[in-house]
Amino acid sequence: MSRRGLIASAAAVLLIGGGAAAVALLVPGEGAVAGGGATPLPPATAAVQRGDMVDTLTVSGVLGHGAERPVVNSAGGTLTALPAEGAVVRRGGELYEVDRDPVTLMYGPKPMHRTLELGVSDGADVRHLEKNLKALRHDLKVDDHFDWSTVNAVCAWQKAAGLPVTGEVTKSQVVFLPGEVRVQALRAATGTTVRPGQTLLTVTGVGKIVTVQLDAGRQSLAEKGAPVQLQLPGELELTGKIAAVGTVAKPAEDGASTVEVRVTLDDPAKAGTLDQAPVSVELQSETRRDVLSVPVEALLALRAGGYGVEVVEGSSVRVVPVKAGIFAGGRVEVSGDGLTEGMRVGVPAT
Incomplete structure (x- = not known):
């Protein structure tokens, strides 16, 4: 030859x-x-x-809705209603019912830790409650102070929500979460007796994202805002951008350490109904x-x-x-x- x-x-x-x-x-x-x-x-x-x-470097990821977050109950009684898995709950919507009283979703960065009522000390939690009431079209001034305008707005909200009208808001009535949520899984069944501190369901974000557990040694390959190429099942090719890169390495099953990288899709509708699907993610490793x-x-x-x-x-x-x-x-x-x-x-x- x-x-x-x-x-x-x-x-x-x-x-x-x-x-x-x-x-x-x-x-x-x-x-x-x-x-x-x-x-x-x-x-x-x-x-x-x-x-x-x-x-480029191709790594494996999972298409879904991001990390699950537990919804912790603060009411005691009989669980009378739950949403369907996959349902989306927005501000003012019902997450579940205990003794036929709805537990409502409101937006806030931290969970409620006290009853909010007239005379309570000023705080950021009061302001978050008032911002939600304002967004739900109740008339009041938004500040850190729980005054009579807040009481009146709370009463109007409770009446509209089908709650006992008391003018005060307890942890058993409201769950604060960062934004609208999608119900991922139910952890209890209607008709059961529930107690404070019990997780009744888990939720995720609403938008579809790809999550990658990237070897910590390759963290430099993932830069926030960088474009990526994605290949989904069925030879479906999509594009996206790196939305977040974890800063804390976590041990993996194989003994290595990984950081979580989250990728948003440029056109989520093209992913259809796929959920928890394996994805190949192409990162730009060197230019x-x-x-x-x-x-x-x-x-x-x-x-x-x-x-x-x-x-x-x-x-x-x-x-x-x-x-x-x-x-x-x-x-x-x-x-x-x-x-x-x-x-x-x-x-x-x-």
Whole structure:
């Protein structure tokens, strides 16, 4: 078999990890055919190109709605109603019922820790309650003070919600969560007796996101706001952006440490009804600007070590040693003395 035939039949060894690849080829000599004589022209050539190259790393993720959050009950009695799994509950909506009294969702960064009533000390929790009442179209001034305008607004809300009208708000009536939620799972059944401190259901965010448990050693590859490519089941390809990168490493089952990376979809509707589905996430691991590159199959392994390319100039062929850089999109970054943009290098026939 000819030297170029050996090259054409040799497989490119793809080193999966950051999209890296290398071609390991046995070359009889540099500038000569085995047995002597001039180097024959290769069956095909490709241009040396100059431009930007982006190396990538593909990792596994899960398409869902993010981390589950428990909804902790503060009422005691009989559980008389629960939402359906997958239901979305918004501000002022009912999360569940105890003794036929609804427990309402309101938005706030922290759980309620006390009863809010006339005479209670000023605090951020009062302000959050008033902001919710205002958003539910009840008339009051929003501040940190629980005054008579707050009492009147609470009474109006309780009447509209079907709660006993008392003018005070207890932990058994309201659950504060950061925003609207989607019911992920039910942890109790209607008709059972429930107690304070019991988790009755778990919720997630409403929007679909992809969650990746990324090896902590590769955290630098995930930059907030960076674009990513996603491949879902059924060959469905989507795009997204990194929304958050965890800062605390957590131990994984294999003994490694990981950080959580969350990716939002540019067009969530394209994901359809998929939930808890495996996803391949392509991260940009390295970008090289204004570099020379050749097709991966143009690389030759030199007898003395390292790599080279066959530069074709008219009817002559010479081997130029090169240093290989990153691999991306079937090309490899190369640098070497005398190598310039536009040169033709030998490649196997296609």
